[in-house]
Amino acid sequence: MKTPVSLRIDAPLFARLFAHLFPGDLDEHGAVIVAGVATSDRGTRLLARDVILARDGVDYVPGARGYRALTPRFVAEVSHSCAAENLAYLAVHNHRSTDSVSFSPDDLASHERGYPALVDILKGGPMGALVFAVNAVAGDIWTRDGRFPLDHATVIGPRVRTLFPSPRRRPRAADPVYDRHARLFGDLGQEILSALKVGLIGLGGGGSLLNEWFAHLGVGHIVGIDFDKVSLSNLPRVVGATRWDAMSVLARCKSSWLRKLAWRLSSYKVNVARRVARAANPNIRYDAVIGNILDEKTALLLADCDFLVLAGDTMQSRLVFNALCQQYLIPGVQIGAKVTVDKATRQVTNVTTATRPVLPHPCGGCLDCHELILPDRLQEEALTNDERRAQRYVDDDEVAEPSVITLNALSAAQAANDLMMMFTGLFDETVALEHTIHFARQRATMTVGSRTKDQCLDCGSHPKSRRARGDRARLPCRASPR
Numbered sequence: 001m002k003t004p005v006s007l008r009i010d011a012p013l014f015a016r017l018f019a020h021l022f023p024g025d026l027d028e029h030g031a032v033i034v035a036g037v038a039t040s041d042r043g044t045r046l047l048a049r050d051v052i053l054a055r056d057g058v059d060y061v062p063g064a065r066g067y068r069a070l071t072p073r074f075v076a077e078v079s080h081s082c083a084a085e086n087l088a089y090l091a092v093h094n095h096r097s098t099d100s101v102s103f104s105p106d107d108l109a110s111h112e113r114g115y116p117a118l119v120d121i122l123k124g125g126p127m128g129a130l131v132f133a134v135n136a137v138a139g140d141i142w143t144r145d146g147r148f149p150l151d152h153a154t155v156i157g158p159r160v161r162t163l164f165p166s167p168r169r170r171p172r173a174a175d176p177v178y179d180r181h182a183r184l185f186g187d188l189g190q191e192i193l194s195a196l197k198v199g200l201i202g203l204g205g206g207g208s209l210l211n212e213w214f215a216h217l218g219v220g221h222i223v224g225i226d227f228d229k230v231s232l233s234n235l236p237r238v239v240g241a242t243r244w245d246a247m248s249v250l251a252r253c254k255s256s257w258l259r260k261l262a263w264r265l266s267s268y269k270v271n272v273a274r275r276v277a278r279a280a281n282p283n284i285r286y287d288a289v290i291g292n293i294l295d296e297k298t299a300l301l302l303a304d305c306d307f308l309v310l311a312g313d314t315m316q317s318r319l320v321f322n323a324l325c326q327q328y329l330i331p332g333v334q335i336g337a338k339v340t341v342d343k344a345t346r347q348v349t350n351v352t353t354a355t356r357p358v359l360p361h362p363c364g365g366c367l368d369c370h371e372l373i374l375p376d377r378l379q380e381e382a383l384t385n386d387e388r389r390a391q392r393y394v395d396d397d398e399v400a401e402p403s404v405i406t407l408n409a410l411s412a413a414q415a416a417n418d419l420m421m422m423f424t425g426l427f428d429e430t431v432a433l434e435h436t437i438h439f440a441r442q443r444a445t446m447t448v449g450s451r452t453k454d455q456c457l458d459c460g461s462h463p464k465s466r467r468a469r470g471d472r473a474r475l476p477c478r479a480s481p482r
Helices: 011-021 072-085 105-123 177-192 205-217 256-265 269-280 296-302 314-327 375-384 407-423
Strands: 005-010 030-039 045-051 060-063 068-070 088-094 128-133 136-144 144-156 161-163 197-201 221-226 284-288 305-308 333-342 348-360 435-439 444-448
Touching: 005 011, 005 030, 005 088, 005 136, 005 348, 011 030, 011 045, 011 088, 011 128, 011 144, 030 068, 045 088, 072 088, 072 105, 072 375, 072 435, 105 128, 105 136, 177 407, 197 205, 197 296, 205 221, 205 269, 205 407, 221 269, 256 444, 284 296, 296 314, 305 314, 305 407, 314 333, 314 348, 314 375, 333 407, 348 407, 407 435
Parallel strands: 005 045, 005 144, 088 128, 197 221, 197 305, 221 284, 305 333
Antiparallel strands: 030 045, 030 088, 060 068, 128 136, 136 144, 144 161, 333 348, 348 435, 435 444
């Protein structure tokens, strides 16, 4: 197992668990977290898919050696269910402490008696135990390769919260470059941003703006993905791109072969984005990926990100982005702009921009539940094999696609602020991250309330959904060549 080992759990599920563990009676209670598993170079993430609450006096009873214990029947039923679904099993109980927590000697002895057999039942694990305090969590995770401590748990919601076994050290003073940032969200906030890995899907107008802003914020690691190049038609919308990047002299030539040469020599958008990000933050780690998230190998590069942005607008990219958010419990946002045109008069009728946050739980903004992944468009894009043409801003095949970077800025600015507010704790506790539509011509804004479908294959809680399954499910990408 790769270390460090961490837990990710969505805020509504955590609230349900917390209410069960800490009802106000100062007593001990039990439960099981059923979790998917995701492994990368950043370690192993246990992804909470469900919480099975143990009934006091029925499933969680006085123990023969310790204070309380889950009954053998409860353990057998839940562990066999986890094994059947290829999910991890995490026994949970609480202690009365507040900011620090650890297992008691009786707890650890019970693990040593029972967990070797459970590891076999669960096909090698991982499995184990968690103990919660009000503001802390510790874990003892078992696999056939050994035992591992839980490094931390992350609660994913409008305010992303991280729990550790004990209080963390005070952060060091932020680099003077970020002094004005630290005055807003403190040295700790700046340290949090520097530890983030953010995935940017699409580096055109909106994506290139966010790329620059995230680098200026001090985000430590960006994965930029785009297959397109800089050209004369997109030059005004790609932040940091120059006429040299577009090979503008050759691109303006009447000769077709010189124009083709210009295209061959022009810069990829991701390489321009990397240059811009490093100019803003020389210490940034930047992965410039020339590729398409419709390819599974490329999409999986984003599976261990802390935040995702979709700045492209094909239905297929929405499908994969939405699946990544739900399957790996990653908060994200989809941004875009759209212009509608009257087919008879060829007059622009409306100009809208959208910022659509997606949190990985039911009613969290799932694009499928909001009917933003249209089956007929998915079929159309699969048949055309030219995904760039499917990236329409105008809902008319015969009209060229207008796009202006100031429109992209409307949706991108809210997305950038959402990331900053979520991870530094600045959002109000009651904030709702609803989808926002801005009507530029009317200078009006509309929010769209949360929606969910019981049988959603992405965010649903039913056995067939992909939510929190991690590496133990396949993304809806096109088949990789053999």
